[in-house]
Amino acid sequence: MKVLVTGGGTGGHIYPALAFVKYVKSQDPSAEFLYVGGKRGLENKILPKTDIPFKTLEIQGFKRKLSFDNVKTVQLFIKSIHQAKKILKEFQPDVVIGTGGYVSGAVVYGAAKLKIPTIVHEQNSVPGITNKFLSRYVDRVALAFPDAAQFFPERKTVLVGNPRATEVRDVAKTSILSEYHLDPDKETVLIFGGSQGALKLNRAVVDALPRFAEKNYQVLYASGERYFEEIKKNLDFSLEELTNISVQPYIDKMAEVMANSSLLIGRAGATSIAEFTALGLPAILIPSPYVTNDHQTKNAQSLADHGAVKMIRDEELTGDLLVATIDEIMEDQQLRSSMAAASKEQGIPDAAERLYGLVKEVI
Missing domain, CATH: 3.40.50.2000 (Glycogen Phosphorylase B;)
Known part of the structure; x- marks a missing residue:
């Protein structure tokens, strides 16, 4: 099985992805992974310390106020979709999982257009703009909070929780x-x-x-x-x-x-x-x-x-x-x-x- 994971910007998007990769490796040592992040996110500090192959895309978020930067944001998004499709065709994943952040928007959207099975994981009770946008294109929306279901198509949502929980559930009392x-x-x-x-x-x-x-x-x-x-x-x-x-x-x-x-x-x-x-x-x-x-x-x-x-x-x-x-x-x-x-x-x-x-x- 080949899995492409994408998400970035903050630890809240990155750590659930890493916890999931760790769990799958424990169940299927032959599974292959590729992580795609943004060029300026926290993932650039975290991923190089792991053994997960890592690639980046140039992307940025929208400004809330009217700004010329938003024109550049659209240009970068379109460009990043093309770059993402190139990465996807090279890696040929069986599934693409997005955990949030603008970079996952480009990668998951590109994967959906290439007819690759896709999932987005929403960690919060109120979803971000990227996952709400992607929910129209993906196969499933995995939720950490049941309250978030109201923001997504009902037929696609599944309550799974946050994979980080699996990493800590068996931590024992020590000194x-x-x-x-x-x-x-x-x-x-x-x-x-x-x-x-x-x-x-x-x-x-x-x-x-x-x-x-x-x-x-x-x-x-x-x-x-x-x-x-x-x-x-x-x-x-x-x-x-x-x-x-x-x-x-x-x-x-x-x-x-x-x-x-x-x-x-x-x-x-x-x-x-x-x-x-x-x-x-x-x-x-x-x-x-x-x-x-x-x-x-x-x-x-x-x-x-x-x-x-x-x-x-x-x-x-x-x-x-x-x-x-x-x-x-x-x-x-x-x-x-x-x-x-x-x-x-x-x-x-x-x-x-x-x-x-x-x-x-x-x-």
Whole structure:
């Protein structure tokens, strides 16, 4: 089987694709893969570190305001379709899977026109413009959230979840928290705002740090590398004085840390949601207001409606509210258990298997 995977721009498009490739390789070592990304996306940093053959196309997104750049965008899109068709004819895939981003638009559209079986994977509860456009041409639309089905042709949609969940579902409890100078046997609250951090969340956490020091639970806080030094410099106390708090610029083994945590606080991106629901971890989500179609709020609300998470809007977030919401959950074992059960219920840990089944169905 030959599979061409395409998606780019952000980790939310790339990591599900890589998780799917990893799973298929475990099931069919003879399967061949090619990944096609954009020339300027994050995929250019991630894919070269893998053993997956990688090619790029020159493409860019539309500006929301009227701009001459949009003329260039159309020209690049038309050109990239021709380039994509050339790549497709050379590789001759049995199926093409698009996971989002403008580059997947050109590749999946080109594949559909060449009568190659096609699937798009939508990670969020509100789809992006690329997948909505492609849904008219593809054979199937694979969903991570059931709420997204309303935006696509009903006969094409299949709920599969996010393949990243399959990667983390079997992560076991370990002593990894000791690597961050914390007690592996103590209830732990994990706070992070993504790889780059989140300014509003960081301000609230810094304000709350002295109060966290007085709690029965411990806190592991990943600030993001660009905020770490600034935080250290502006604190009125030394981080070393806080025995039950660990502040880190970045957490490398995030899935393992999640598996050893009691509560997660962070943004509402599709990848982290797939991870913590696969583990059955309760969460407090602060959706980023700076994403397309406010999809993180929709992601978080979908989980909040089922009792899996508490949601705090970015504009309402303060240190006081953050501490109060954490305490509400950490001091009520029954509430935390019910949230954990709801989180597990909303997770789809066999997502990669489901997507693989869909691939075999369309080929």
